[in-house]
Amino acid sequence: LKTIVSDIDIPCAFGPAYEGERVRGADLHCQAGGGKTQCTELVKMAEMNEIEDGKVILDGPDVTDLKKGDTFPLGIYVQVAGREFQPDFEPILERQTHHLVNYIQSIMHIGQRDIAWVRISDAAIEKGFSIKDIGVVLHAKYHQDFGKILDKVQVTLMTNKEDVDKLTARARAEYKTRDERVEKMTDEDVEVFYSCTLCQSFAPNHVCSVSPERTGLCGAYNWMDCKASYEINPTGPNQPIEKGECIDPVLGQWKGVNDFVYKASRGAVTHYNFYSMVIDPMTTCGCCECIAAMLPSCNGVMTVNRDYAGETPCGMKFTTLAGVMGGGASSPGFVGHSKFNITQKKFIKGDGGLHRMVWMPKILKEEIKERIERYGEENGIPGFYDMIADETVGITEEEILPYLQEKGHPALSMPPIIG
Ligand code: SF4
Ligand code: ZN
Numbered sequence: 001l002k003t004i005v006s007d008i009d010i011p012c013a014f015g016p017a018y019e020g021e022r023v024r025g026a027d028l029h030c031q032a033g034g035g036k037t038q039c040t041e042l043v044k045m046a047e048m049n050e051i052e053d054g055k056v057i058l059d060g061p062d063v064t065d066l067k068k069g070d071t072f073p074l075g076i077y078v079q080v081a082g083r084e085f086q087p088d089f090e091p092i093l094e095r096q097t098h099h100l101v102n103y104i105q106s107i108m109h110i111g112q113r114d115i116a117w118v119r120i121s122d123a124a125i126e127k128g129f130s131i132k133d134i135g136v137v138l139h140a141k142y143h144q145d146f147g148k149i150l151d152k153v154q155v156t157l158m159t160n161k162e163d164v165d166k167l168t169a170r171a172r173a174e175y176k177t178r179d180e181r182v183e184k185m186t187d188e189d190v191e192v193f194y195s196c197t198l199c200q201s202f203a204p205n206h207v208c209s210v211s212p213e214r215t216g217l218c219g220a221y222n223w224m225d226c227k228a229s230y231e232i233n234p235t236g237p238n239q240p241i242e243k244g245e246c247i248d249p250v251l252g253q254w255k256g257v258n259d260f261v262y263k264a265s266r267g268a269v270t271h272y273n274f275y276s277m278v279i280d281p282m283t284t285c286g287c288c289e290c291i292a293a294m295l296p297s298c299n300g301v302m303t304v305n306r307d308y309a310g311e312t313p314c315g316m317k318f319t320t321l322a323g324v325m326g327g328g329a330s331s332p333g334f335v336g337h338s339k340f341n342i343t344q345k346k347f348i349k350g351d352g353g354l355h356r357m358v359w360m361p362k363i364l365k366e367e368i369k370e371r372i373e374r375y376g377e378e379n380g381i382p383g384f385y386d387m388i389a390d391e392t393v394g395i396t397e398e399e400i401l402p403y404l405q406e407k408g409h410p411a412l413s414m415p416p417i418i419g
Pocket of ligand 2: 218286287288
């Protein structure tokens, strides 16, 4: 695992050895994303004659134009062409950005999709790092790791706000289409789930299990994506898991999954539930889009997304929650999940489902408004969207409880969340 790939023409050292390396405050030169600016990643298939292999375009200023402490918007747009290439492979390549950029010494990458975060240290700047080097790395590694399915890779890096905003709008529409490909499938429909162990370099015991109704907690891999990833690389991080005997249909536990997780976590995790955050929830790693937490006084739960930096009623901000939860352990009372998963039908079903949701940041609520409203309609709770409190109502349980009572939030009349 410690091999350094030497044939990548960038001024910084490169290889898996640098993956877990952090860029801390004092060493930070400049950064993109992380709630300060927009940072978005998109991989799209192109026609063979549309792109030029190895071409890396930087549209906008480079890091040499920035001062220490600056922030900048960043769009990483990769176009891929190949006779064997299919649009289904786009999310798999896109998700590689995380570890590949982390392989660059003195550069740190967190997150994915439209919540990526790139931190560049002083050491990288001294060595002569350019934003273009991200493109050099992606081109070289895509060929190395995915040569079987692609022939050409062209990368455009955008650092002008208008370009990044435009890319982000387009990317969000793409993410939505990808997410909804599993919309009509249920966990009962399939005999096979998929594992994802892509994040084990950061969270060694962490094993995501991805089912049609439980999209990976980073939001970047759903069941279809894992299936495609397995087709591309049968010995890779996404392995089929035979569900086997169902141990608990309400909490979502299967013997086949437990056996797999036990092995893949090297004995650290013996079992977990797909549909509960209260009882033995799935393990969480640091790249989750959201973290849900119990709010016992409100008899419900809250969730907070990475892009919300404020306080929350559970007493912890997202970053604190991610620090506590993100090491790959199963933490009863908390669970990492994707944004899309919130409105998937099995979301914390074993704890009462989305009926329990009493607080969400406004930005997240608005992002999935349509889907929350649909949930309300389908479940006989008209006006459900407005019953969910946000930071404008309050950021403590005491502050939001009167609001929930006034609105008649369904969580208040449910059985106690802790049994
Ligand atoms: Fe895979 Fe889970 Fe990491 Fe997403 S969070 S890349 S699904 S291990
Ligand atoms: Zn992760």
